[in-house]
Amino acid sequence: xxxxxxxxxxxxxxxxxxxxxxxxxxxxxxxxxxxxxxxxxxxxxxxxxxxxxxxxxxxxxxxxxxxxxxxxxxxxxxxxxxxxxxxxxxxxxxxxxxxxxxxxxxxxxxxxxxxxxxxxxxxxxxxxxxxxxxxxxxxxxxxxxxxxxxxxxxxxxxxxxxxxxxxxxxxxxxxxxxxxxxxxxxxxxxxxxxxxxxxxxxxxxxxxxxxxxxxxxxxxxxxxxxxxxxxxxxxxxxxxxxxxxxxxxxxxxxxxxxxxxxxxxxxxxxxxxxxxxxxxxxxxxxxxxxxxxxxxxxxxxxxxxxxxxx
Numbered sequence: 039x040x041x042x043x044x045x046x047x048x049x050x051x052x053x054x055x056x057x058x059x060x061x062x063x064x065x066x067x068x069x070x071x072x073x074x075x076x077x078x079x080x081x082x083x084x085x086x087x088x089x090x091x092x093x094x095x096x097x098x099x100x101x102x103x104x105x106x107x108x109x110x111x112x113x114x115x116x117x118x119x120x121x122x123x124x125x126x127x128x129x130x131x132x133x134x135x136x137x138x139x140x141x142x143x144x145x146x147x148x149x150x151x152x153x154x155x156x157x158x159x160x161x162x163x164x165x166x167x168x169x170x171x172x173x174x175x176x177x178x179x180x181x182x183x184x185x186x187x188x189x190x191x192x193x194x195x196x197x198x199x200x201x202x203x204x205x206x207x208x209x210x211x212x213x214x215x216x217x218x219x220x221x222x223x224x225x226x227x228x229x230x231x232x233x234x235x236x237x238x239x240x241x242x243x244x245x246x247x248x249x250x251x252x253x254x255x256x257x258x259x260x261x262x263x264x265x266x267x268x269x270x271x272x273x274x275x276x277x278x279x280x281x282x283x284x285x286x287x288x289x290x291x292x293x294x295x296x297x298x299x300x301x302x303x304x305x306x307x308x309x310x311x312x313x314x315x316x317x318x319x320x321x322x323x324x325x326x327x328x329x330x331x332x333x334x335x336x337x338x339x340x341x342x343x344x345x346x347x348x
Contacts, residue, residue, distance in 0.1 A: 040096060042070075044073070048077060048084070058128075102210070133234055137231050145195075146193050147229075148233060152166040165333060190238075215261060285299070
């Protein structure tokens, strides 16, 4: 578990792992970065209370560095990827190991079940579970078991992590997707099963959500630059939408019909957001348009901006 600024959820995340009923040995390795909250203290308390919890230092605080540091400290041949703001469902590890053995896959994963604790977080969770928010990826929406491009988090055979050299530290984000791509290039199978479920805690406010999706868009572009064969309509849709909206807004000053582009998008997001949010109550529904627009536009803007090369 790469950990940074996870004071709020870390204890629950670790408890969900330690509570797993699994016949084999189980250890929890936390790679702790330089946090701005009480994450370090919480991690130290967990390690002092639970002998199966081990701490390693991640000076950079970057996710791929933390993952590789935790892998170096881990002692076993099956590696469960976990975050500090998630919770494993009952039987997660036992089921994942069974599926690994049954399928011969290099990595198996399941559904990212977004669940919020505030009205705003519940709106983000609703958007993440809807095709209107993040498209039709099986690890967001569920679906039939089978080979996929990537999965959420994942449970790996360690020998496959050795073959691909671990996580690529040049990818501050999208490192899971990028490594799964390298696994598939070498002939390994990435397997999705709806039996596996991980609770995910969304960002708590618009500022944090905006930053998350801007950086996600930036690093999705880096993946496509490094692996051009991965280009798809799904990932090009947000930057194309941002460019079209900008062109419509600017061009509308010269030819008013072009204003129909941003106006149409605003209506679609407002109506669509209210519709998918309505089952969750008026307070969630009222937040949906802003959440959807933030996810779409900042993802697209990040993609267009790209990342700086070292």
